[in-house]
Amino acid sequence: MLRVFTALTLMVCLCSSAIAGLGQKNSKNNTKSNALPKNAINNSTQLQTEMNVSANVTAEAVLIPRTDVTRIFGKEIANxxxxxxxIVGNKSSDAALIVHGIFIDYTRWALSGFKPGPSVSIDGVNRDKADKFQASTDSHQIASEEYRVVRGQLLDAQTRSARNWIVRALTLAGSIAGAYAFSLREQGFVRGIASFNGTIVPGVQTLWPDGTVEQLNRVSDFGYKANTVIPQKGSEVIVCFFPIDRFLSPGFRQLFLQSPALFFSPFQMLFDNTMKPAVAAVLGKDFGFGKANDVDTLANLLPCYKAISALRFAAHPSDSVRQASTQSDPNGGAVATDSDSSPIQTRSSVDILSHPTEEACLEEFGLRKDDKLGIVLKDKEAATIEKFKRFLVLDFISEMSLNNVKVVVDGVMTVDATSIAAKIDGVQFDRLDNCGDDHNLCFWGDPSIADGVRTGSINGAYLTGGELRVAEATALGIKVDTITEGSTDQLLHFSLKLNKAIPFGKSLHFIVGKTQSPGTTGSKTAKTLDSPQWEYVVGYPIAGPTVSKVEIDSAQSKVTITGTEFVDTPDNPLVVTLHKPDGKQADVSASALTISSSSQLVVPISDPQPGCWSVGVKVGKVLAREDPPPPPHVNTFTIEPSPKITSARRETERRLTVTGDNLIDAKTCDNQPMLTFRLVKSKDADPDNSPDLVPTSRSTASWTLRLPADFRQGTGFVKVLVNGKALPGAVQLK
Structure with a gap:
């Protein structure tokens, strides 16, 4: 922040001291009002407060430049x-500081337009006098916006950023294209749409990340919060946000954003060539002093102005902040009377300008030296007044410095914050690797991810010494732990360990409790001081599960299904349906499944019928989609038969019969025969070069096949193949 704001005033008013002062004032008029009942004194709790705030609290400030604000908090905030x-430090070892407000006071700023004294309207009523049940603002003070207001503005700007417009447009385009994929016969287009939605859009999001979430977190972490507590011997970094439009007009606003240093050392604007066009525009529009106030002319007159204006600081430079009134002095100087009416002698302008160039400097501004009155106007001619206006402009620019503006921290010193009930302003969860944030189904529905551990933080006040509880923890099987490392009075870290999925729409009530030891509250037993409950509703989009791959193990006893959003909750149960080759189907409940994660299921096969099987997955009433969409079908798998031949005999010159066990005529998922037979000349010959025998009739115990002409006589062996792979051994043809 600009160094202009480093001149700070810490103004803190204690409730206890105000009451004490009021009591002393009233004691002069009514002594009875100063006496309190003895039982009230005995029953009251005496708080250890620090009365002398200014001696125990320090504050330091810096203006963060616009370029840094853009990176830290975003362009919307920077503009x-x-x-x-x-940096507010509490040096007290006994009491904590509660910050009630932070504002800037520009009473002494030339551009404030503030006129000292009460605000009296045209009807003669003093509007600064408030009723005893009212409190009014001060017109020369600008309060910092609270962090929740700044967050709201940043959240609103997030939706309108160029990055988010482009990402949303790409997502919309992919969704529209996907909605019409069923009408496309060319599978290349279908796969291209799937690749666009699954690869290109996420890739753009990765290449061009949205930094708003991190910026919002920084606003929450560092932004000014009402009732911020700074513990004993502690300090706190507080970032304040003052609306520029509240105290700068458009022209000055442009100068401030472009070069804030000009407002701390305003005379630089007369010499910086890069800023002269903007300065000239401001002097012509916002100043309204006319064409006579040319920037170069004012720069040339600055040395003379500095010599003349030195009169103000000739006596005591530090007295410029004292309340003083000026009276005439017969010696040609001035007498400044401060609040205790003691005179302060200052040097006259005649003494200050005892220099060979004094006459030339005075002439430049239409002034002359008078031995009795000091520096006065030369005459009342129009040309002289125009020259004097130059002096007024330079004098006004000198008072434009933001060094005349104070940053004020208002608050009260109070007891240890651990004795105050905690206050919860919000609950935030950290992102989970391989899942995302708490608005994803896998975050709450898949306890296998990160071993069920979910971390987060609570924003609020008076959180020091608090322990987090979740009212529904026992019923939902949640283990709650409070993390003290990195926690502050406004931030409390915690972790939740999930043992089962949390249903959609379930409310979790967060409570921060502080255990007060016996004797602290006058009780002989320990008590818990609880915060008001904060309700958090579990919510995530239920887009429905997807199936991307189905595989059967080598033993053909279980199937592994790979996909997304395989989550089982009481409100949305997970059901797997197996469609058998004979057309029958069986539902497999979640209790019979092995849910490895939200992306993988293991289904047992109790009746392994050879042939093509298909799998259906449903969460609640939402049936799983295939990803990628068919063809080919990704939700199918094949169970192979286990045939065994015992004999092969020539029945006629054109037919042979093969007998055995499990000679099942099954089809693959591509509707190809699973079981085939081939003839070879020797038992160990490779059947790959032999054609499949054509069946004429078949059963599970025997097949009748056409006999090729070259095997009608002589030696031959029959081999059986499953899915084109020959089984070991062969049976001789008889």
Whole structure:
């Protein structure tokens, strides 16, 4: 932040001291009002508070430049706020500081337009006087916006950023194309749409990340919060956001955003050639002093102005902040009377300008030296007044410095924050690897990810010494742990360990409790001081499961299904349906399944019929989609038969009969015969070069096949093949 704001005033008013002062004032008028009942004193709790705030609290400030604000908090904040970082330190070893408000006071700023004294309207009523049940604002103070207001503005700007517009447009295009994929016969287009949605759009999101979430977190972490507590011997970094439009007009706003240093050392604007066009525009529009105030002319007159204006600081430079009134002095100087009416002698302008060039400097501004009155106007001619206006402009620019603006921290010193009930402002969860944030189904529905551990933090106040509880933890099988490392009075870290899926729409009530030891509250037993409950509703989009691959193991006893969103909850149960080759189907409940993760299921096969099987997965009422879409079908698998031949005999010159066990005529998922027979000349010959025998009749115990002409006589062996692979051994043809 600009160094102009480093001049700080810490103004803290204690409730206890205000009451004490009021009591002393009233004691002069009514002594009875100063006496309290003894039982009230005995029953009250005496708080250890620090009365002298200014001696125990320090504050330091820096204006964060616009380029840094853009990177830290985003462009929307950088263009609309003067962002000031405060470091507030509490040196007290007994009491904590509760910050009630932070504001800037520009009473002494030339551009404030503030006129000292009460605000009296045309009807003669003093509007600054408030009723005893009211409190009014001060017109010369600008409060910092609270972090929740700044977050709201940043959230609103997020949806309108160029990055999010492009990503949403790509997503919309992919969704529209996917909706019409069924009408496309060319599978290349279908696969291209799937690749666009599954590869290109996520790739753009990765290449062009949205930094708004991190910027929002920084606003929450560092932004000014009402009732921020700074513990004993501690300090806190507080970032304040002051709306630029509240105290700068468009022309000055442009100068401030482009070069804030000009507002701390305003005379630089007369010499910086790169800023002269903008400065000239401001002097002509926002200043309204006319064409006579040319930038180069004012720069040339600056040395003379500095010599003349030195009169103000000739006596005591530090007295410029004292309340003083000026009276005439017979010696040609001035007498400044401060609040205790003691005179302060200052040097006269005649003494200050005892220099060979003094006459030339005075002439430049239409002034002359008078031995009795000091520096006065030369005459009342129009040309003289125009020259004097130059002095007024330079004098006004000198008072434009933001060094005349104070940053004020308002608050109260109070007891240890651990004795105050915690306050919860929000609950946030950390992102989970291989899943995402808490708005994804896998976050709550898949306890296998990260061993069920979910971490997060609570934003609020008075969280020091608190332990987190979740009212529904026992019923839902959740283990709650409070993480003290990295926690502060406004931030409490925690972890939840899930042992089972949390249903969609389930409400979790977060409570922060503080255990007060016996004697702290006057009780002989320990008590728990609980915060108000914060309700968090578990929510995630249920797009439905997808199936991308189905595989059967070598023993053909179980099937592994790979996909997404395989989650089983009481409200949305997971059901797997197996479609057998004979047309029958069987539902497999979640209790019979092995749910390895939200992306993998293992299904047992109790009746392994040879042939083509298909799998259906349903979560609640949503049936799983195939990813990629068919063809080919990714939700099918084949169970192979286990045939065994015992004999092969020539029945006629054109037919032979093969007998055996499990000679099942099954089809693959591509509708190809699974079981085939071939003839070879020797038992160990390779059957790959032999054609499949054509069946004329078949059963599970025997097959009748056409006999090739070259095997009607002589030696031959029959081999059986399953899915084109020959089984060991062969049976001689008789």
């Amino acid at each position: 609309n706020y003067a962002v000031i970082q405060l």
